[in-house]
Amino acid sequence: MAGHGTDEHPHGADRLCEAGDRVYSRAVRRGRVHRRDAEPVPCLLELALLHPDPDDMDWLVPTSPQEVMTRLLRGVYEEISTSRRRVGSAVEAFEWYAGLGRQVQPAPAAEGPAIRVLDGLARIQAAMDEATQACTTEVLTVQPGGIRREAELSEGLHRAMALRRRGVRMRDLYTHVARHGHGLLSYLELMGDAVEARTLDEVTDRLILFDRTVAFIPANAERTMALELRHPALVDYLVTVFDRFWRLAIPLTAPLPDTGIEGISHRERSIAALLAEGHQDAVIAERLGISVRTCRAHIARLSETLGAASRTQLGVRIAQAGLDRPHPPSLTVPDQESPTAR
Structure with a gap:
């Protein structure tokens, strides 16, 4: 029987493999089978469905189907009993934890869904x-x-x-x-x-x-x-x-800081910084809250002020002038007593 085992027949007595079903059925019908016929199905011996004939060890006799059924039902009953005990134990344990939770008032939930x-x-x-x-x-x-x-x-x-x-x-x-x-x-x-x-x-x-x-x-x-x-x-x-x-x-009531470069407005400096990042006109316009047409007009003035003849050259001039970085914001806040500060 070398080379055979339960690894090749991974099942229980309630679900026999095709070869095991064939050999066990023959054993029940005839009362016994030769040991060599059972070699391909060692599961029948391991599940105690066949056992040696005490009168002739070359033959195997079957365990009666009634006895097999009783054995299977006993195992199922034990599994059910074990599961019931586990359920009862779990309920008892978590009822105790639930009691701990009732001792603390829950925090009020936020109004409405998150x-x-x-x-x-x-x-x-x-x-x-x-x-x-x-x-x-x-x-x-x-x-x-x-x-x-x-x-x-x-x-x-x-x-x-x-x-x-x-x-x-x-x-x-x-x-x-x-x-x-x-x-x-x-x-x-x-x-x-x-x-x-x-x-x-x-x-x-x-x-x-x-x-x-x-x-x-x-x-x-x-x-x-x-x-x-x-x-x-x-x-x-x-x-x-x-x-x-x-x-x-x-x-809002404070003036925008000077760009430090003559002829370039605060908005044009902002556009220059976004151009240096590689953004298209439409994206720049959306981010600054202006129309594409207005954006392009500012870009044209930037090119004229910086002496750039092309878009590529404009990018170089923006970097040379230090306009490729957003202008540091002025953090000066007007006197809170001032009637214009709101």
């Missing part, structure tokens, strides 16, 4: 109105793009006025381009010192944070979907991002 998808402008507006009504302390916003349309400012004015009446402070971040919008200046004049605005060359996508507990960000490019975030880790992360941008930003 992340909620708002599909459609009506749902976004309703969620924003709800957050506005619940807000008691502070609103932080990032407003990307260029000059804000008066219609857009008017749409949010009722919400801002409601916050102002409750003494809520607001801090808004815009791009430098927004400084040229008369609608924004009128809005800030109306809101008074309830709103403080600062600007940067470029900002992140739109972000609105209420009381550092709930945040709203766009969920698609068309801004017809938004995410309402209440998970503390996510909200804390966004607050940190806002605060770091805020420290780098320039108060």
